[in-house]
């Protein structure tokens with residue numbers, strides 16, 4: 234295995250784990266409230282996969298950090314500025330269409346990244362990615378189909394999906410922005426150079442959106458700050474007040 | 489018990505009805521295409537529908553804690569459990585559909601109050617210990633009723649019950665596991681566990697419904713084997729099973745009259761407040777309004793999605809025909 238700065242590796246693993254943690258949490262907010270029973274079941278499936286992936290990523294992050302923090306410690310006892318998820322996944326659910334659009338945009342990126350990570354020079358990372366990639370293949374198929382079905386459905390569903398795309402598209406760019414951590418991971422063969430994944434992502438996403446009769450909004454503007462932790466949206470803090478409440482209110486208890 | 493006070497239709501005394509009853513007495517399964525008395529069909533639709541609705545509304549009190557689960561593992565287990573309940577709803581709606589009523593029709597009847605769901609889901613879940621109490625007591629009570637229903641006379645219902653029962657025992661175990669952690673935890677956790685038991689004990693006893701040993705409806709349902717035991721039998725069984733479990737946890741069942749009765753080989757226990765039960769059934773439970781409002785909102789908010797997906801499927805089908 235190539236030598237890599239352990240603090241940077243920790244950072245990278247938190248990014249992977251926080252993305253799945255935060256999105257898994259958002260999806261789980263739908264429990265019992267989906268438009269049809271089959272969607273309740275499917276959303277729960279997605280959330281369960283993402284929570285499982287979180288346990289693996291943050292578990293490994295804790296090991297790499299070497300301070301004895303577990304995946305639960307990392308999930309439940311860090312504050313907003315220590316979270317490393319992209320802004321896209323912390324955006325509120327909105328209506329079902331907005332949830333599925335967010336899911337699809339993330340899934341398409343997630344699949345590309347995991348496919349590459351399955352070839353990581355780090356065996357532990359490769360093993361996690363190999364397991365997760367199978368789950369995410371299914372996620373993206375399903376979210377893509379739903380985006381198509383609703384985009385090319387009724388005029389109301391079309392309008393709602395276009396609105397969701399307009400809202401969320403400016404969050405796509407952050408998933409591909411690289412920094413010193415990404416460069417170090419790429420150099421060590423641990424993770425792909427994110428920039429090289431963009432073209433395939435655009436083709437994949439563009440194809441689905443065309444079939445959905447939706448138009449990608451103009452403009453290259455990108456919201457940033459989640460992945461580096463510099464500046465999250467206000468939404469994340471509210472999510473943490475729920476997610477972390479029991480652990481914060483009863484410190485040291487086991488559940 | 490997820491189907492409470494289901495009114496049974498009466499049998500007729502035609503030759504077909506007699507032959508039908510003989511098949512049931514002989515332990516044969518009735519399948520959807522078989523002849524069946526109109527009353528049997530109607531009663532089953534009511535019962536299976538109410539059971540399905542209970543699974544669906546039952547997602548809400550536990551869904552209330554998924555976003556506050558204390559660990560990733562607990563969150564995953566709870567989410568998987570609630571997902572199972574949605575699946576149970578699906579199996580049961582499918583079983584009801586074989587009797588000629590669609591899922592959408594049944595849903596509409598739930599949403600406008602024509603059909604009921606179990607009284608238990610109108611109680612609030614206030615602390616994490618409630619996730620333990622619900623699994624332990626509510627799923628525990630449900631199992632009491634559902635295990636015998638695996639032998640019910642209607643084939644699709646029986647098969648749905650067999651699938652459901654496999655998952656319910658896992659639900660009860662995960663609930664009891666939460667209770668064990670809490671009861672052995674900090675003083676606050678133990679207090680939470682006791683508090684949950686205090687609130688859920690009597691509503692759980694109500695799940696079996698009021699005594700029906702003199703009810704004509706129950707007698708007919710039992711003859712048709714769509715009800716396997718009286719409400720009192722099941723309640724007694726539940727109490728006898730649950731009291732030692734509470735003792736093992738070091739928790740106190742909130743019933744001062746609770747006492748082992750050597751002669752009957754079971755506990756004597758206090759009846760729940762049946763006036764409260766009838767109020768809950770009428771819509772005056774602590775959460776009736778919220779539960780129905782949540783289901784109605786989910787259904788109304790989801791309309792554009794269902795319409796959109798349907799419209800897309802139709803467009804696809806037309807394109808496919810045009811291409812052929």
Ligand SMILES: [Fe+2]
Pocket residue numbers: 543572573576652656
């Ligand atoms: Fe169930």
Ligand SMILES: [Fe+2]
Pocket residue numbers: 543546573627630
């Ligand atoms: Fe249940």
Ligand SMILES: [Fe+2]
Pocket residue numbers: 573627655656659
């Ligand atoms: Fe259950």
